[in-house]
Amino acid sequence: MAQICMxxxxxxxxxxxxxxYSTQSQAKTLGLQGYARNMNDGSVExxxxxxxEQVDALIAWLKAGGxxxxxxxxxxxxxxxxxxxxxxxxxx
Numbered sequence: 049m050a051q052i053c054m055x056x057x058x059x060x061x062x063x064x065x066x067x068x069y070s071t072q073s074q075a076k077t078l079g080l081q082g083y084a085r086n087m088n089d090g091s092v093e094x095x096x097x098x099x100x101e102q103v104d105a106l107i108a109w110l111k112a113g114g115x116x117x118x119x120x121x122x123x124x125x126x127x128x129x130x131x132x133x134x135x136x137x138x139x140x
Contacts, residue, residue: 053082053097055128058110060121062092068139070115071106075137078102085140097134 058067068084071094075082080102082095094110096103113120 050100051097052100052103053095053128053130054103054107054125056094056096056107056110057087057124058092058094058114058120059090059123061119062114063090065115065117067092067114067118070118071110072137072139074109075106078105080106081134081137083134083138083140095128095134097130 063086068086071084071092075084075096078098080096080098082097084092084094087093094106096106107123107125110120111123
């Protein structure tokens with residue numbers, strides 16, 4: 049199966065509520081590589097690489113609101129091309 053990468057920007061009350069760590073846990077459960085990092089505008093950027101079905105599952109989880117401590121207002125998603133896929137899933 050082909051590996052894909054998607055980048056998502058999650059807006060709302062998503063910093064200081066354990067969002068990156070919950071996203072990391074969810075991504076690892078799905079077998080994805082990438083990262084979740086806080087952005088200066090208060091959003092969280094998520095890079096997810098893996099099988100289409102698993103990437104779609106993580107994006108759906110983000111759009112559904114992520115962890116219960118967060119409030120997600122919108123999620124912007126676009127395909128992302130990498131020269132080399134990241135190893136593991138980290139928080140930054």
